[in-house]
Amino acid sequence: MKRYFLKRFLSIIITLIGLSVIVFMVSRVAPGDPAKLAAGPDATEEMVQIIQKEFRLDDPLPVQYISYMRGLLRGDFGRSIRTRHQVQEDIRLFLPATFELVFFSIAFAIAFGILFGILSAVYKDTWIDHGARVFSVTGVAVPMFWLGIMLQLLLAAKFHLLPIGGRLDTMILPPTTITRFFLMDSLITGNWVVFKNALSHIFLPAFVLSFPALASITRINRAEMLEVLHKDFILNERAQGISERLIIAKYALKNALIPTLTMIGLRYGWMLGGTILVETVFDWPGIGNYAVGAAVYSDFQPVMAVTIILGLNFMIANLFVDLGYGVLDPRVRYE
Amino acid sequence: MGPILEIKNLRIEFKTFEGVSHVLDGVDLTLGRGDTLGLVGETGCGKSITAKAILRLLPVPPARVISGEILFEGEDLLKKSEEEMKGVRGRRIAMVFQDPMTFLNPVFTIEEQLADVILAHGEGDGSGPNSRREKITRRQAVERGIELLREVKIPQPELRIKSHPHEFSGGMRQRVLIAMALSRSPQILIADEPTTALDVTIQAQVLKLLGDLVQRHGHSVLLISHDLGVVAKVCKRIAVMYAGSIVENCSTVQLFKRPLHPYTRGLLNSILVFSKREGEAQGIKGMIPDLIHPPSGCRFHPRCSEVMEVCEEEKPLFSEIEGDHWVGCHLYKRG
Amino acid sequence: MNSINSIWARWRVERKSQIRGFKLIVYTMSRSPLSVIGFSFVLIFFVIALIGPILITYPQDVRGAVHMDQKFKPPSSLHPFGTDEVGRDIYSRVIMGTRISLQIGLLIIFVAMGIGVPVGIIAGYLGGWVNEVLMRITDIFLSVPGLLLALAIVGALGPGIKNAMLALSIVWWPGYVRLVQGKTLSLREESFVEAAKSIGASKFRIIFGHILPNCTSPIIIKASMDMGMAILFAANLGFIGVGAQPPIPEWGAMISTGRNYLMNHWWMATFPGLAILITVLGFNLLGDGLRDVLDPQSRI
Numbered sequence: 030m031k032r033y034f035l036k037r038f039l040s041i042i043i044t045l046i047g048l049s050v051i052v053f054m055v056s057r058v059a060p061g062d063p064a065k066l067a068a069g070p071d072a073t074e075e076m077v078q079i080i081q082k083e084f085r086l087d088d089p090l091p092v093q094y095i096s097y098m099r100g101l102l103r104g105d106f107g108r109s110i111r112t113r114h115q116v117q118e119d120i121r122l123f124l125p126a127t128f129e130l131v132f133f134s135i136a137f138a139i140a141f142g143i144l145f146g147i148l149s150a151v152y153k154d155t156w157i158d159h160g161a162r163v164f165s166v167t168g169v170a171v172p173m174f175w176l177g178i179m180l181q182l183l184l185a186a187k188f189h190l191l192p193i194g195g196r197l198d199t200m201i202l203p204p205t206t207i208t209r210f211f212l213m214d215s216l217i218t219g220n221w222v223v224f225k226n227a228l229s230h231i232f233l234p235a236f237v238l239s240f241p242a243l244a245s246i247t248r249i250n251r252a253e254m255l256e257v258l259h260k261d262f263i264l265n266e267r268a269q270g271i272s273e274r275l276i277i278a279k280y281a282l283k284n285a286l287i288p289t290l291t292m293i294g295l296r297y298g299w300m301l302g303g304t305i306l307v308e309t310v311f312d313w314p315g316i317g318n319y320a321v322g323a324a325v326y327s328d329f330q331p332v333m334a335v336t337i338i339l340g341l342n343f344m345i346a347n348l349f350v351d352l353g354y355g356v357l358d359p360r361v362r363y364e
Numbered sequence: 365m366g367p368i369l370e371i372k373n374l375r376i377e378f379k380t381f382e383g384v385s386h387v388l389d390g391v392d393l394t395l396g397r398g399d400t401l402g403l404v405g406e407t408g409c410g411k412s413i414t415a416k417a418i419l420r421l422l423p424v425p426p427a428r429v430i431s432g433e434i435l436f437e438g439e440d441l442l443k444k445s446e447e448e449m450k451g452v453r454g455r456r457i458a459m460v461f462q463d464p465m466t467f468l469n470p471v472f473t474i475e476e477q478l479a480d481v482i483l484a485h486g487e488g489d490g491s492g493p494n495s496r497r498e499k500i501t502r503r504q505a506v507e508r509g510i511e512l513l514r515e516v517k518i519p520q521p522e523l524r525i526k527s528h529p530h531e532f533s534g535g536m537r538q539r540v541l542i543a544m545a546l547s548r549s550p551q552i553l554i555a556d557e558p559t560t561a562l563d564v565t566i567q568a569q570v571l572k573l574l575g576d577l578v579q580r581h582g583h584s585v586l587l588i589s590h591d592l593g594v595v596a597k598v599c600k601r602i603a604v605m606y607a608g609s610i611v612e613n614c615s616t617v618q619l620f621k622r623p624l625h626p627y628t629r630g631l632l633n634s635i636l637v638f639s640k641r642e643g644e645a646q647g648i649k650g651m652i653p654d655l656i657h658p659p660s661g662c663r664f665h666p667r668c669s670e671v672m673e674v675c676e677e678e679k680p681l682f683s684e685i686e687g688d689h690w691v692g693c694h695l696y697k698r699g
Numbered sequence: 700m701n702s703i704n705s706i707w708a709r710w711r712v713e714r715k716s717q718i719r720g721f722k723l724i725v726y727t728m729s730r731s732p733l734s735v736i737g738f739s740f741v742l743i744f745f746v747i748a749l750i751g752p753i754l755i756t757y758p759q760d761v762r763g764a765v766h767m768d769q770k771f772k773p774p775s776s777l778h779p780f781g782t783d784e785v786g787r788d789i790y791s792r793v794i795m796g797t798r799i800s801l802q803i804g805l806l807i808i809f810v811a812m813g814i815g816v817p818v819g820i821i822a823g824y825l826g827g828w829v830n831e832v833l834m835r836i837t838d839i840f841l842s843v844p845g846l847l848l849a850l851a852i853v854g855a856l857g858p859g860i861k862n863a864m865l866a867l868s869i870v871w872w873p874g875y876v877r878l879v880q881g882k883t884l885s886l887r888e889e890s891f892v893e894a895a896k897s898i899g900a901s902k903f904r905i906i907f908g909h910i911l912p913n914c915t916s917p918i919i920i921k922a923s924m925d926m927g928m929a930i931l932f933a934a935n936l937g938f939i940g941v942g943a944q945p946p947i948p949e950w951g952a953m954i955s956t957g958r959n960y961l962m963n964h965w966w967m968a969t970f971p972g973l974a975i976l977i978t979v980l981g982f983n984l985l986g987d988g989l990r991d992v993l994d995p996q997s998r999i
Contacts, residue, residue: 043835044835044842045842047835047836047842048839048842051840052851055851055852055855056855058855166733166980166983166984167976169979170927170976170979170983171979172934172935172951172972172975172976172979173935174935174954175954175968175971175972175976178954178958178968179969179972181961182961182965186961186962260466261461261463261466261467262466262467262468262470263469264467265459265461265468265541265544266469266477266480266481267453268419268421268453268454268458268459268461269453269454269458269459269481269544269545269547270452270454270455270481270484271454271480271481271484272450272484275480280472283471283472284469284470287471298844298845299845299846300844301844302844302846302847303846305846305847305850305939306935306938309939310958320847320850320854321850321939323854324851324854324939324941325858325939325941327854327857329855332850332854332855333851335847336843336847336848336851339843339844340842340843340844343842344842358470358471359470359471359473359528359530360470360471360528360530
């Protein structure tokens, strides 16, 4: 077991290094003089020279890469041209918002995806099933940002059911900083007003972000449940008198979850990418929004940093998925 | 007291995309109390379907019971509700399946599966239908499971019960299935090709085990197989099935000494010749019929060496020709 | 005339089994209503993209024209989708957007296949360290969410439709490598490959004559589903502002502009979005239908 962990860990490190090389190469491919860009539009020739020296932009690429990696290991991602802060500070500021959003979305997608998948399979060919199938096919095709805008228009602007954007109303102060997750912190400190407010704000972005994942998970869970329910061991369990409810919720489900887990991992990745859309639409102060702002501005350091951080997050998520297989399926444990 | 199980004129059809398949064409079968009855026939003759029909395990949209009764202790199982059937399955009539590889749930331990079977309906170990219903704890169910594994001669049952199906050999898995079926001391044990997927030497072991258990606990047994040799070892009576009906039913001794139906004779010819080590293997000419467009009259008539005109027109009555020797053939008149 | 007939007859005889296979595909797919819907949507999409200029009512609005007196008109018989902030007919722009989306999608998929498929076959067939290295590199690209990588690349190269297409091609090729490599690995062990080797077939011939033809089914299925996704991703980038730039009538960019006026002029963002939805849905359904026919075992 430990050996497996070690192997995977090593694998992640190597992949991460590879990713940093790619990202670094991409950044150096950018047209224009990086020093001039970093210095800003109204820099003098001297200032550009200074920046070139300071950031060693004269050195050959491999040397630049080494110093870049050194910086990464220290947690130094450089400086953002746009915000003028250290990127690592900006990220510390914005990261919790993104993770709170992503966490809610994926939890929502998993919980309801599995549930709808089961219901759809059990009530096959009824209206429940037809509805779920239509949803699961269209849900993946809907452009996330468009869905967000439309829902914003309908629910927030026209009917005032939910807020338009942001994490909290402007008048409300964020809760005491413990985890930096507004919902957690307000619950822990018993700050009911802030909790309700934060909840109403996270609802729509999380729903939109989870939409394609919810659709995919529903779809595959349904297909897997149907497949498993026809298997011989289910026939045996029925013949031995085990209740249908137990068969569905325990014996069939565990088998169906194995491929569903693969889809969950895949969709989590797409969800991480989707944050750049959803955060933009809902003015959510997360690193997705931050990266978009930087990219549009040709401010590359933040984009690099966000790519690496979310890449690492995705790799770790995949590790969890692989561990999940081991938990669910005893046959893989002995490899 | 009467027979414990009586199937009367069971007719079942199956809707397939090529048409309606008339799989059971009036099956008559009687299992006496404490008897061991073998049901023999080629693949596709309907033996498995008959077995599943008894426990109402056939999927009802494609399958349809057209007519007939299945009387268990005088009550028609076909008329019972699903709830009532749950009380029968595994509890009063239990089934042991073939090919244990696919009939055990791969992602759960034997302990888990056995315990859930024992706990189904929350009853105690009971000894026949007269024991009182008592709820037992999971702990107790597991204890009982270990006992059962010991009874089916699985070594170190306390340890092995925690294993998963893929950690067992084929023969051991078959024993687990037997243990499961016998766990609540059913009155009737139906074994559907219990040794077909096993090596010959293991076959012998499992059959002996079955024989011992049946003798010790006094179950009534319906053993289904395409292998006459297997059935002959365990059963006192044999019923021969062809294309959806029973063609001959008599004691094992009588079957081998004085087979009456041409099909039975054909079956015996194709195996007995080997023991004589002379002559050629005699097959039965022709192929098993297409059940969507079955032959008229007696379904065996196209392949019968002693066919008469009436065989094509009328289906023969299944009647008692000699002492407790039943045949369905125009060659014989009730005597 | 006779010679043409006999050539046609000969072709039909030679290709008998393939014609039959094709007929089977058509038959099976026509049984599934969703596949038929998907196929129809895709067909409509292609037709509109091809004959676009005939269908539009205000060709000058597609790129540059400005009619401030016509701005913000709601949907009407003259302007079925309304007009935008500078008075352009949205219907015409959405129609021409179809053509743009088609170009984007096709380019991305073909470049991705053009790189991914050969690399995949080479990796799968040669095995050993070549396989290790190539798959490692592929894994690196797949380790980061696609949209993020695309954002990074476009962020570096600068906004614009060409860079967006390049970025998305880079995001897409690894998927084909994985698919083809896996298939090649399993095909390599098949007996017909062994047989070919034993009669002295060159690696080249084995790859092109045996392995590649057997890969076509999964590739076609993937390409069909990817078309929709590629168009969606391009729209995502367009929306953020790093893809197609206004005044190009790319659907994502149109929605981005429309967003600013959403409250009072809902039509600007709604119709391009519907266009995306229908297009992507069509390709997805088509891909599903093809998969059910060509490769019923797989589910993901």
